[in-house]
């Protein structure tokens with residue numbers, strides 16, 4: 026323990042996450058607890074397994090016993106080596122290990138693990154022995170070792186019949202040879218659907234999915250292959266089961282890079298893993314809770330400004346952008362933008378708009394670097410870079426450790442973190458950390474205005490729980506209706522409405538061939554509208570997120586923050602910030618959408634309201 030690392034706790038946390046189930050399933054977050062080269066040795070199996078392979082085994086076990094629970098019956102350690110004795114119990118209602126048909130029996134399994142932790146508190150090796158044979162005997166799949174030969178034959182015959190009557194689910198990994206071509210729109214000669222995608226990405230994806238189903242292929246010029254997949258099982262395959270063969274799509278990443286460089290959002294592999302670990306503490310629960318006063322104060326200042334300047338109508342989008350930028354700078358970077366919020370927010374918007382134009386250009390044209398739009402981008406990026414450079418220099422001059430994101434990045438200098446890396450991570454937060462939250466606020470306010478009964482219910486909850494004082498983080502657990510409203514707004518209008526990956530091996534999704542190097546698009550916006558998984562998908566019904574109902578939802582049918590190892594690290598901040606800001610602004614104002622304004626979503630990297638969100642601001646007497 027001289028290193029200060031509590032090795033036993035490391036192992037207990039690993040077990041907690043590995044064997045967590047249902048909504049709380051944290052299996053995908055194990056990468057945060059493991060060294061990149063972690064190895065897993067299962068029983069007498071000669072092959073050493075990687076973390077994703079270990080996760081796949083755990084998943085298979087959980088499929089066989091979805092209510093699985095475990096108890097630690099013994100735990101000893103010698104320095105960084107820890108041994109634990111475990112007892113598992115669960116009902117056999119799925120195919121055990123992906124093979125043995127359900128018997129509905131309660132099954133138990135005992136297991137020993139020997140874990141080696143490295144000097145940074147990460148799991149480096151796991152050795153595992155269990156009484157798997159005993160488990161199979163209990164499931165009636167194999168006879169006991171000392172069984173009479175007749176019983177052996179009978180058990181084998183019974184197993185065969187049961188397997189024939191209840192075959193295991195068809196493995197997702199159907200052979201690419203057997204798979205079929207995905208259906209899709211025909212497009213125009215030579216350019217394919219390029220012009221449609223450039224004109225209206227949201228509409229083109231939506232129509233194609235409605236017409237062709239859950240795996241759609243879009244014809245494009247040359248050898249470029251683009252697919253949309255829109256079924257929770259296929260999405261899970263991409264983001265979780267086969268995540269190692271689905272890195273970020275280099276074509277899309279290449280379009281983000283001129284602005285964000287090589288940061289958390291664009292990187293893959295070891296570098297991404299390292300950056301994520303570095304940033305993680307900034308997004309932890311207790312830290313996020315400490316941001317609450319800043320969030321409420323910033324929203325209060327906005328309400329006061331509206332009142333002082335007698336603002337009667339606004340386009341809510343830029344207003345929320347500035348507010349969210351202010352909050353992310355003050356919390357994650359402990360930096361005050363002073364009077365520069367609007368200037369920086371506008372520059373970031375110009376850069377994102379330029380990225381978007383490049384993302385939607387599915388047919389490359391020559392000479393785009395000479396356009397006025399490109400020159401505007403270069404100027405805006407220079408402004409952002411100048412600001413970030415100042416931020417870094419000021420912190421270097423005054424290095425008092427604030428333990429915020431900037432301090433963590435700068436103190437990682439010794440581990441190969443250059444100023445350019447620091448700049449890229451800051452700009453990554455500019456890309457992902459505030460436009461998203463701002464847009465989620467814009468859409469929520471527009472939905473409230475369009476559904477007065479829901480707004481009244483939110484207000485009733487606020488006055489009962491908060492009353493006349495400013496809202497505080499301690500109110501959040503009791504503002505359950507507000508939480509549901511926000512979750513429902515994120516369902517209907519997820520700001521990150523699409524994301525893409527590119528397989529490095531041929532694969533099959535939904536029985537369709539996906540050649541390596543294709544671009545595979547996933548759209549939370551469309552998944553959240555899938556009629557197989559949502560009743561009245563277009564309706565605004567916050568009650569569907571009442572706890573009991575929400576847990577019955579397939580995991581990957583709802584993913585505004587993505588899922589899997591690249592789950593948004595800022596989700597904890599957004600889910601905390603947005604309800605506080607909504608509550609604070611509702612305490613002072615009623616926001617009324619301009620009558621007749623169509624809230625049409627359009628893609629601008631993120632999901633924007635076309636034509637802005639014009640709102641009348643009606644001040645409340647006691648606000």
Ligand code: HEM
Pocket residue numbers: 289290291301353357453454457458459461462465519520521524525584585586587590591592593594595596598599
């Ligand atoms: C409502 C607000 C937000 C939404 C809907 C959202 C959504 C997402 C989604 C879907 C991704 C995955 C993108 C992909 O894999 O292609 C993502 C990644 C990311 N988000 Fe968020 N986000 C929000 C707020 C935030 C905040 C507040 C921060 C930081 C302050 C943040 C930082 C990031 C970063 C750094 C990544 C890249 C993570 C990685 O690839 O490992 N996000 N976000």
